[in-house]
Structure formats: structure tokens, C-alpha cells
Amino acid sequence: MKLSGLLAAFLILCAGGRVLGISHPKPACHYPPSQWCRSLEIAIECQVQKQCMEVNAARPNQAVPPVSVTLYYESLCPACRIFISQQLFPTWTMLQDIMTLTLVPYGNAKEFPSANSPFTCQHGEPECRGNIIEACIIHLTGHSAAHIVYCMESAADVLNAARPCLQLYAPSVSWSSVDSCVKGDLGYQLMHANAVMTRALNPAHTHVPWVTFNGEYTEENEDKAMSSLFRLVCQLYKGVKPPACTGAPVRLERSFC
Known part of the structure; x- marks a missing residue:
């Protein structure tokens, strides 16, 4: 998922629940977790766009047929x-x-x-x-x-x-x-x-x-x-094996609740 600098900055603001310094309540997410990363719009609504971008970065080469x-x-x-x-x-x-x-x-x-x-x-x-x-x-x-x-x-x-x-x-x-x-x-x-x-x-x-x-x-x-x-x-699968197949660790930015 490639984002322009302007859009990326907008997402960072939204993720924090603030736009131009004004706080807003977290919007209701009407999608089950299995669909959160299906589109940018859904990821924004469910406030998981950062996590979805990290997941997409770790995905296999899409040029290789599944x-x-x-x-x-x-x-x-x-x-x-x-x-x-x-x-x-x-x-x-x-x-x-x-x-x-x-x-x-x-x-x-x-x-x-x-x-x-x-x-x-x-x-x-x-x-x-x-x-x-x-x-x-x-x-x-x-x-x-x-x-x-x-x-x-x-x-x-x-x-x-x-x-x-x-x-x-x-x-x-x-x-x-x-x-x-x-x-x-x-x-x-x-x-x-x-x-x-x-x-x-x-x-x-x-x-x-x-x-x-x-x-x-x-x-x-x-x-x-x-x-x-x-x-x-x-x-x-003919492409590079994903971490789930090889057991290789994938280092993503750590976050906690």
C-alpha cells in the first residue's frame, strides 16, 4: 500500500484521533477484523491503517501466482x-x-x-x-x-x-x-x-x-x-516463502496497549 507524504501525514493525524489539534471520539467500526485491511477506507474507519501497512509490507511478491x-x-x-x-x-x-x-x-x-x-x-x-x-x-x-x-x-x-x-x-x-x-x-x-x-x-x-x-x-x-x-x-507455492512457512521472524515496529 503506497501512500503519498500528504496522505500519510493525514493518516497519522487520524490515527491519533486528532485533526488540527482537535480531539474526536473514535468512530464506530462496522467491519469484522477479517476485513480491516481490505481497503484504505476500511482501515481508516477502524483506525488500523498503520498495522495494515505493516502487514502489507511483509506480504509475498504478488507477481507470483498463489x-x-x-x-x-x-x-x-x-x-x-x-x-x-x-x-x-x-x-x-x-x-x-x-x-x-x-x-x-x-x-x-x-x-x-x-x-x-x-x-x-x-x-x-x-x-x-x-x-x-x-x-x-x-x-x-x-x-x-x-x-x-x-x-x-x-x-x-x-x-x-x-x-x-x-x-x-x-x-x-x-x-x-x-x-x-x-x-x-x-x-x-x-x-x-x-x-x-x-x-x-x-x-x-x-x-x-x-x-x-x-x-x-x-x-x-x-x-x-x-x-x-x-x-x-x-x-x-513457487515464490519466496512467507514467514509463516519458514518460521523466520519478521521484525515490525513494536506497539502495545
Whole structure:
């Protein structure tokens, strides 16, 4: 994040809560911490612009493509839930600067376009509903989707967790918009797209979770992902490894509260 001297000076004034020597109360921050560094405007509102600039300075070279990780899964599959909770989300949290994540909730479902119920799922109708809820949330919430899906999949009740997880991680997205998506044409279109993506896998998937890296599936990589996805993503990244991968310390300006 490059700032001109004038803008940098303005940010320093704002960070201290003073402009031209006049004190102002700290403004309310309406964004969850996961979004604080998404833009300069958000960083200013949440008064973390200095910290965001330090984080950006330590990020890897953006010219090197990130590792593309795609998870094909179904919402009520116990193995999928364990993988998302114990491997995928922690890895993405630590390595999202060098990896992109695509979630495809469909798994072993079947599509019957001519039937009254267009989809059937391995774990019954509740799973079909969970799949479509998560497909709609992924579509509507963008960057926050990974947090919401993790929140749901790690909860005791996946379906009942959907609404509070949405409110926690994407408060600007109303539950009514998700509900409209689930019950309307958009939800069907999203599920159909996931069905097409899943059926197009080569080799065809035989189980879930099914993970591809940079668009390719190998049994070797899947075995590594199930035991240590974090280590695998670090190995696959072609650029200079970030400190999280190497364990190397990064010296930033120290600050305390």
C-alpha cells in the first residue's frame, strides 16, 4: 500500500484521533477484523491503517501466482466438516496471501432437472438445504464466505448456525437475501453450476472431501492435504516463502496497549 507524504501525514493525524489539534471520539467500526485491511477506507474507519501497512509490507511478491485450492464437499459430510475445521480454515487463515480458496458445496449429490425436487443428497434433504444455503452465502458474501462456512461446519448444528454465523462475519448481508436466494431461481442456478463443476472433474471424484490444487487432482496431494494442508500449500507455492512457512521472524515496529 503506497501512500503519498500528504496522505500519510493525514493518516497519522487520524490515527491519533486528532485533526488540527482537535480531539474526536473514535468512530464506530462496522467491519469484522477479517476485513480491516481490505481497503484504505476500511482501515481508516477502524483506525488500523498503520498495522495494515505493516502487514502489507511483509506480504509475498504478488507477481507470483498463489496456490489455487478448490474443495468439493457436502455440508453434512462428517469427513468434510473435520477437514474444513481442522485443516482448510486454519491453513487459509495463515496463508491466504499465497493461496486462493474456492468452495464447491455439492459433493455426492445428484441432479434431476425434471423432478419436483431437482437435487438429492447423500445425507438427505437437510444436506441439500445446507448445500444451497452455503452456495448462496458464498455468492453473496465474497471474502467473508470462508469464515461463515467454517463457522457453520464447525458448529454442532450446521443449518441452525447459518444465520448467526452470517450476522457475525457479514453483518451487512441480510438473512432475507440469503433466504430469497435459497428459495428462488438464483439458488437453483448456483447449485446447478456446482453440479456442472463437480461432474467436470477429471479424474471424476469418488468421494468427498475432494481437493484440487491449481486445478489438478492427485492422490498424493490429497493424502498430504489430509495430514498437513498447511505444509503442502507452502511446498506448492513457487515464490519466496512467507514467514509463516519458514518460521523466520519478521521484525515490525513494536506497539502495545
